[in-house]
Amino acid sequence: MNTFTLILEILGTFAFAVSGIRLASQKRFDLFGAYVVGVATAIGGGTIRDLLLNIPVFWMSDPIYLILSGVALAYGCIPTRYTIKQSNAILVFDTLGLALFTIVGLEKTVSLGFSWWTAIVMGTITGAAGGVIRDVLVGQVPLIFRKEIYAMACVIGGIVYFICLHIGFNSIISGLVGGVFVILVRYLAVRYRLSLPLLPK
């Protein structure tokens, strides 16, 4: 894996771990419970991706991901009046993790020679599945299925990524542009309460 993807993965791990730990704190989980939820959020999507791609699971060869989740736990111990507001924190860190992990999933899958549509599915799983696991563990309806556009942002980011590659940008630029689109779509969706239509009941 190249340095660019590794940096995204590290940032995404921290962001998702914080989102999981913050949510677990709200639900009154204890220290270790919050850590477990943080780790599951941070590594869940990538673990499913690596199992599906049949490659060694990324966090098993390097303790950095578990250590980063520990740092996120320490950050979670800071009283919230010194950091950003709790509900905002979950939203902000969840969105960052979503964008970063989508790009990591895209790049990893492309580098293994899979087709563009498999890469978009893997990008979406890497970005969105950790949050689904987090929500199931704390016992709430997954964020992915609630009102505003969520996993659709990963799909759009993935499509933008491949358009950029097709135009001739390199994979770093394409990844950055794709990631910005994930954040943008998610931000606009929450800001203007954008949601997709419902099906007939």
Add this chain to the structure above:
Amino acid sequence: MNTFTLILEILGTFAFAVSGIRLASQKRFDLFGAYVVGVATAIGGGTIRDLLLNIPVFWMSDPIYLILSGVALAYGCIPTRYTIKQSNAILVFDTLGLALFTIVGLEKTVSLGFSWWTAIVMGTITGAAGGVIRDVLVGQVPLIFRKEIYAMACVIGGIVYFICLHIGFNSIISGLVGGVFVILVRYLAVRYRLSLPLLPK
């Protein structure tokens, strides 16, 4: 994989995708959320089977399964007064998917040289696990654990399949007979509210 199994898999994918999309519509999920639930229902059981058997996951090499789920989504957009009644639809399509996927799971596992009991377990997982995932995602107690006989139908269908093979029928006939038994057991269970006894509390 032979043509017979592929046809069953395609029909089962459509049936399970419709069952997931219909249920998600009832729960007021949006278009993309319903699509995700439909896909998860349709490919969930087979994905677990392929991971356990350590073979390439079936839907990653061919976009047909995601496309079929899209067709199921289009079908789900038709107002229900033009199709069959919603609650019946879920039951009918769930039962069809159950039977079709059980046979696919049996045939795939047998063709890899595993023992008959492993094949029955894999047939049951292929048939029943997608529905469990669907129910957990939409937040209801899995259908598999509710009143009428459900996963037991897969086990009975699997036993019938191996009896047919043992008698000397070829795998297509055995699969069809086994599948008919899955549908029959499930139909009788729902029709006459058959359930297994409970354990002492």
Add this chain to the structure above:
Amino acid sequence: MNTFTLILEILGTFAFAVSGIRLASQKRFDLFGAYVVGVATAIGGGTIRDLLLNIPVFWMSDPIYLILSGVALAYGCIPTRYTIKQSNAILVFDTLGLALFTIVGLEKTVSLGFSWWTAIVMGTITGAAGGVIRDVLVGQVPLIFRKEIYAMACVIGGIVYFICLHIGFNSIISGLVGGVFVILVRYLAVRYRLSLPLLPK
């Protein structure tokens, strides 16, 4: 796998299957539903471990685990006045399974040449994940996240195991001492209602 690990695995399978079957009976699942929950509890943690370690899934090559779950089901059919009290049964069998499977996970991972911290994570997953699956299937908040110390007991047992190995004990003695620590920590936690601190809300 050596005989020692196999014996622990068989005992742990029975213990976890009973814990799952007992809980499913309390929730009024039928015979087969209870069996499925029992099996999922018993083989869930080890299945995730084997998928992560990319080795053949342990229960697919030997029917003993499914048969043992059947024996546990027969045990579950005995009216509870002839066995131990229901709530105690779940606690006792869950704790035994936790300790036994933690050691199995540690030994398997070490024997594959992974690092000590990967082994502790795998020991904890082997011990604790089956119970999480059980709790999600019957629709209750996972025991792992409730009040008293739970998965932390696996981590402590794992650390004790590696200290013993480091001192020079063989793996059987180290496993037994580690397992005793898991039980001891869990017993003390429940007995004195020990829990870890909460994070700021």
